[in-house]
Amino acid sequence: MSEVKLVNIKKVYPVIERNKNKKNVNGHRTGNLQITDEGVVAVQEFSLDIADKEFIVLVGPSGCGKSTTLRMVAGLEEITSGELYIDGEYMNDVAPKDRDIAMVFQNYALYPHMTVYQNMAYSLKIQKASREEIDRKVREAAEILDITDYLDRKPKELSGGQRQRVAIGRAIVRHPKALLMDEPLSNLDAKLRNQMRAEIIKLRERINTTFIYVTHDQTEAMTLGDRIVVMKDGYIQQIATPQEVFDHPSNLFVAGFIGTPQMNFFDAELKLRDGDYWVDVEGASVRLADEKQERLKANHVEEQAVTLGVRPEHLLLADKGIAGKVTVSELMGSSRHLHLTVHGKDVIIIVPSTGGSGNYIGSEVALSFDGSNAHVFSKATEKNLEY
């Protein structure tokens, strides 16, 4: 129940020889992070206003600084520069225990020698809550998470999914101002992950609090977030609702990262004809939709060579258009993924599966798309020209 505000947050890890145990959980290496004299810049220019009870998802590839950001909010990591406010209070130098936030870790981090009940009661015990209050709150949280039957068990007697529930229970039991989650579902198998994702959506309705959720999985981000923050190499790429990120990705990276299968990219020309923007690609020519026309006009975009992006589900089989040859056909149940070669490049399209076996492989096809589904990105900056 509170607002969290991050202003121009930056995190620099000093370059010192780390011992093995400090290696990151995922064991990833520093990718394209900026390295200065002070050290590795894991996060920079991070500004974000999180509204009360909002569900924010930080998403990006491994090593982009998501966990670092979350840990700075939690107080587990020092903020190199910038300001952090929770409910308007300056929090940079406040200890984690005084921030009134809770956190769920990827590897659960339950206390192995305590029972589920004791795990959940621990924070309340430290707050010197009365026995009755502890009992009431623990049972209430256990009820929400459906773990009442396991209260007397030790963590090692639970399955992965149950442990994660307990970890969430431990976090919600004291009604924190904000609930931070760092890849809480990554250790679970695919089926359980889908199930728990739905549980988290339900959980959110039952406990009214601010969520900050970290994941590298764009599906989780799209399904859970009110707004999602896409990150790469320590920089924010886009902050928007899932729909907005999907429909208007701010740059090539976001366009490619969000959505599966990945968006297809073509080399194209952006042309002005009679005051309207057209894209010419591989012999096809498509007028952009009105909404896009306005955005481009507002930015005074000039004719130029662009990267055109079209999602697989928006590429249609047509009589004429972009010519390609089918190389692979995957039946996904209700739909079919076709892998094509277009001028030596791989392109994926999704077509409805028509029941019949439909021998696509080797056939020559033509592709078209609608002007409302075309995304044009600058070749120079890789930015979406709409922005």
Place this chain on the structure above:
Amino acid sequence: MTIANSSRSRKAKAQLFILRVLAYLFIGILVAMCLFFFVMLLLMSSKSNSQLQGAFSLKWGGHFLENLHNAWNDASTNIPRGMVNSFIVAMSSALITTYFSALTAYGIHVYEFRFKRAIFTFIMAIMMIPAQVSAVGFIQLAYKFGLTNKLWLLILPGMAAPVVFFYMKQYLESVLPLEMVEAARIDGSSEFRIFNEVVLPIMKPAVAVQMIFSFVSSWNNYFMPSLLLTKPEKRTVPIMIAMLRSADYSKFDMGKVFMFILLAILPVMLVYAVLSKSIIKGVTSGSVKG
């Protein structure tokens, strides 16, 4: 086919059986070798002096209680007093050694600070100095400050035990994910409380192992106590046993001596029996992360 199968499986079964028998035989021999000395000691301590002077026999001597009574009430040595002293010293140093070593290991494992590596190297370097070398200075100091005959002087130096520290650190690295410490911090626990309530319980098996080791080595320690303890009422068990050698030979009661030795190893076995339970428990409940 079934016949061939069953004959083959019968053969395999027979092989397995022979292997088992051999294994048990081997284990049995090992156990017998370990127990031999204890049984002999028990046997000897049940014999009177004259029985011991005579021919060796495996028969129970029947003077066990008598020997016990004599040993316990021996005026010149005062074994009950010695055992109390030894127990105070051994138990306290076991507790102090393991607790502070674990605390130091935790500090080095979890915190980032300047000169961490240098401090670590320094602690490790202390390990290389033989105890006898530093003992000379230590004893001189003790005499200068008039601190002889103080039991705590035998206990306190245990606080700095590099070997135990190193063991604890290795153990921590394998069992303690840093997220667990962070979870406790977010739960609102103070750093000290995290160590006592979260970390120490996880380290129980390591603590038990090191407590056994330091209890035994402290209980058996003769070198330092013999130099620092001069008053009879401060003597520890090893000193008392050593004194028996210099006792009047004509009054030497060997039965009593064996009883002394039996009494001397009893607490060690007791401590081992109690603590080894948590070692075994620790091994079986090993997985912390899961």
